[in-house]
Amino acid sequence: MPRIKKPLTVKELNALPDGRHAVGGVRGLTVEKKAGKITGYRLRYFKGGTERATTYLGTYTLSEVRKKAADDLALYESGTSPQEERAKAKAERAAKEREAEKRAKNARMTFLYCAKEYISLYAQTISRSTNKARLVALNKHLAPTIGAKPIDTITVQDIAAALSSIWTLKPNAAQKAYTLAHQVFNYAIAKKLTTLQSNPADLKGPLGVLLKPLARPPKQHYPSLPFELIQAFIRDLLETPSASAHALFFAILTGSRNSEVRLAEWKEFDLDKGIWTIPEEHQKTKDKGFERNRTKVLSAQAVDFLKHLPKIGPLVFIKRQDMGMNTPLTDMAMTEVIEALHEKKKARDGLGWIDPNSINRKTGEPRRITVHGFRASFRTWVEAQEWPNYSKAQEAAEAILLHEKKDNLNGAYRRYDHEADQREVAQAWADYCLKGIDLSDYSPWRRCEYDKTKARA
Incomplete structure (x- = not known):
């Protein structure tokens, strides 16, 4: 030494x-x-x-x-060495840095961050209205309570707190918010954005225990116009020459959904055969392992109406000509027409266009009719009529509404398409809607407010 x-x-x-x-x-x-x-x-x-x-x-x-x-x-x-101690200290620093980085990442990985990533990723796979509904559910009902919280720290109790205030008062909104939360947690778990192993937003688990005691009122259907008043409504509608009014008229005549009409393109129609083939992306119901019927037959009046519309672009109904030929009506366009007609009628009779059988739970007043409700008007009318073959007429009505069930089991054996029966029912409905009404009397309607001289090539 x-x-x-x-x-x-x-x-x-x-x-x-x-x-x-x-x-x-x-x-x-x-x-x-x-x-x-x-x-x-x-x-x-x-x-x-x-x-x-x-x-x-x-x-x-x-x-x-x-x-x-x-x-x-x-x-x-002492039996160690400076080198070993330095290596140990370096490893400890690296571990602390990783932990700090993880904490920072978790702080960034909030529910709002994961939800926006999920909505953005799948925006192209759903309709714009569904995507809009997701954003409303996120921003209005989920973000204020759990949006800023790291997704790892959100508990079942947090989700229950976010949903409980609207669970009974706004059951539709609550359902959309719950569905979105459930999807976002599943997405975060699948993408390993969270250390959670189970979805806390699951009504089959503890969340259901917390929310189940909250009594929910029965779901209300869309308010619909009694079919006996359909002709009076159409007379009012004919006095409103606009693209939105024309779309509503066509929706009533064909028993179609809002999106099917708004997004309709000329290429979907074979007017010579009176056939309308609706693309899957324009419909509410998507195919899930089986091919669904998406073809509707058109009455003579529906065909004649389309033939009098100018073709100034790929879309049948455009928002405004100066906004471009590829700009469809908004999802509220037809609703706004109904609102305007309702207010005018209400000024005349104090009621407006209401569904007397549908009551607003908050105000106790009858609810204003809706675009979707005209499908119920059509279906109720079919049930109320006498048909040579009643059961076939009912099945034809379901086919016109594109409600018929075809899955891997039933679709293999039920191949009758009811086209002849559909034509009979569709034509009878159009005749009933326009009974006593001559469209040629409504020249502004025939012109459809489009200036053909400005039609673009």
Whole structure:
């Protein structure tokens, strides 16, 4: 074991010749000089008379070097080494950095962040109205309560708190918010954006226990116009020549959904055969493992109406000509027509266009009719009529509404398409809707408010 030399001063160190020299003060501490300058210090550790290790200490001040050398020597004497301790400290720092990064990531990985990523990723696979409904559910009902919380920290109780206030008062909105939350958590788990292993937004689990005691009122159907008043409504509608009114008229005549009419393109129609083939993406119901019927037959009046509409672009009904030929009506366009007609009628009779059998739970007043409700008007009318073959007429009505069930089981055997029956029912409905009404009396309607001289090539 080397002898501990008398500690040299800085002046004495500077006076030493080039080479390696003992510094003194700490056993094994040496200084290296070259060209009259100190190039560094080293600690040489001896055990059993043999040099076991050496540590480069750098070029700190002499007092700092002696302290560092003493600390390193103590580590050697304890059975470890400075290198091992430095490696351990480095690993600990790296672990702390990873943990800090994870905490920062978790802080960024909020429910709102995951929800926006999910909605954006799947926006192209759903209709615009459904995508809009998701955003409303997120921004209005979920984001204010759980949006800013890291998704890892959200509990079943948090979700229950977000939904409980609307669970009974706004059951439709609550259902949409719940569905979105359920989908977002499933997405986050699948994409490993969370450490959660089970979905907390699941009514089959603890969430159901918390929400089930909250009594929900029965679901209300869309308000519909009693079919006995359909002709009076159409007379009012004919006094409103606009693209939105024309779309509503066509929807009533064909028993179609809002999106099917708004997004209809000329290429979908075979007017010679009186056939309308609706693309899947324009419909509410998507195919799930089986091919659904998407063909509707058209009455003579529906065909004649389409033939009198100018073709100024791919869409049958456009928002406004100055907004471009490819701009469809908004999902509220036909509803706004009904609202306007309702207010005019209400000013006349104090009622407006209402469904007397549908009551607003908040106000106790009858609810205003809706676009979708005309499908119920049609279906109720079919049930109320006497048909040569009543059961076939009912099945034809379901086919006109595109309600018929075809799945892998039934679709394999039920191949009768009811086209002849559909034509009979569709034509009878159109005749009933326009009974006593001559469209030629409504020249503004025939012109459909389009200026053909401005039609674009």
